[in-house]
Amino acid sequence: MDNLPWIFVSALLVNNFVLTYFLGLCPFLGVSNSLETSARLGMATTFVMLVTAVCAWVLNTYVLIHAPYLRLICFIVVIASTVQFIEMLIKKLSPALFRAMGIFLPLITTNCAILGLAIFATNRGYGFWEGIVYALGAGIGFTVAMVLLAGLREESELSDVPALIKGTAMNLIIAGILSMAFMGFAGLFSAS
C-alpha cells in the first residue's frame, strides 16, 4: 500500500502518458485547439481510464488467468461496452454532465492511451487500488499535457508564425519542447 503515492506521481509526471510514452497522441494533436475543449476531453479521458482500470482488474482476476491469449480481444470488447453502457446511464441521470463530456466518450473508448493503461497495469501486476491510483495519475497527467499544449496553441494563434510551419509540424515541435521539460521530472525518484 505504501507505493501508492509513488505510482500516482510516476504516472502523472515522470512517465507522463503523452509526453514520454506517446500514448493518446491523436486527441492530443487533434483536439487541443482550445483550452476549454481540452480540459473537458482530459476529464472524460480520466473517467474512462478509471473505468478501464476496474474492468482490467476484474478481467485479469477472474477471466484471463484461464485464457491469457484472449487478453487483447477481451480488453477491447469489455472496455468499449462498459463505457457505452455508462454513457447511456449518464445521459439518463445527468444531462448536464453528459453535455460536458458525453460527446467525447465514443471518441476515446479504445484509443491507445486507454488500451495502453490496461496493458501496462496488467504487465506490472497491479492490484485493485494500485490500478485505480495509476489510472488517476495517468488521466490527470494526460489532462495536464493537453491543457499545456492547448494554451500554447492559443497563444501561437495570435502571434506571427510563418505559414510553412503552421499546423501539425509546429504542434509536434511544441510537444517536443514540452516533453523535454517533463524530462526534468525524471530526477524526482531514483530509478527502480
Added chain:
Amino acid sequence: MKRNEAYNEFVKGIWRDNPVFVQVLGMCPMLAVTNSAINAIAMGMATFFVLVGSSFLVSSLRQWIPKQVRISCFIIIIATFVTVADYTLLALVPAVHKELGAFIPLIVANCMILGRQEAFASRYPAKLAVMDAIGMAGGFMLALFSLGAIREILGDGALFGVRLFGADFEPWVIMILPPGGFLTLGVILLFFNWFRQKKDEFLDDVAEAQRGSD
C-alpha cells in the same frame, strides 16, 4: 487497365497519401518505438502483417458484415491478427519483443489500420484491398524506418548497431529520448510542407508558361 488500377492503389500509400507524413495517422506506435532502426523495422513488419491480413479478411467478408456493427467486427478481426503477431514475435525474436513491450498489442489501436478497413477494404474487392494495404503498410514502414534511422544515427552515432562516425562524434542523446521523437517528426513534416509548397509553385509556373505560349 486492371493492372494499372492495382498499381495505383499500391503507389498511393507509399508516397502521395503516405499514412504518416501526409495523413498524420498512427502516430502513437510511430514515435514510441523508433528509437532504433531495428525496432522500427520489427514494428513495421508487425503492422504490415496485421494490415494486409485484416484488409484481406474484411474485404472477403464484406457481404456478410452487417453495416450497424461493422466497426466492432473490424476491431475483432484486427485484434485477432495482432494477437497472432504478438505471439509470433515472442516466439521468434524474444529480445525485440521485450524491447517493444506493450506497443505490439497497441497496434490494435492504430487509427491507420481501422481507417483503411472503413475507407477501403470494406468497399472494394479483395485484390484491390490487399494492394492498398500493402501500399499503406509499406508507406508506414518507410516512415518508421526513416524516423528510426535518423534518431539512431544522430542519437547513437550508429545504424543497426554499426558505428558510423569516428570516436570524436558526440551523440545527441536527446534524439533517442522521447523529445527527439516529437522533434524529428516535426522537422520531417516541415520538410514535406516545404516540398508540397515548392511543387505547387512549380505547377503554377508551368500553367502560367503554357498560358503565355498560347
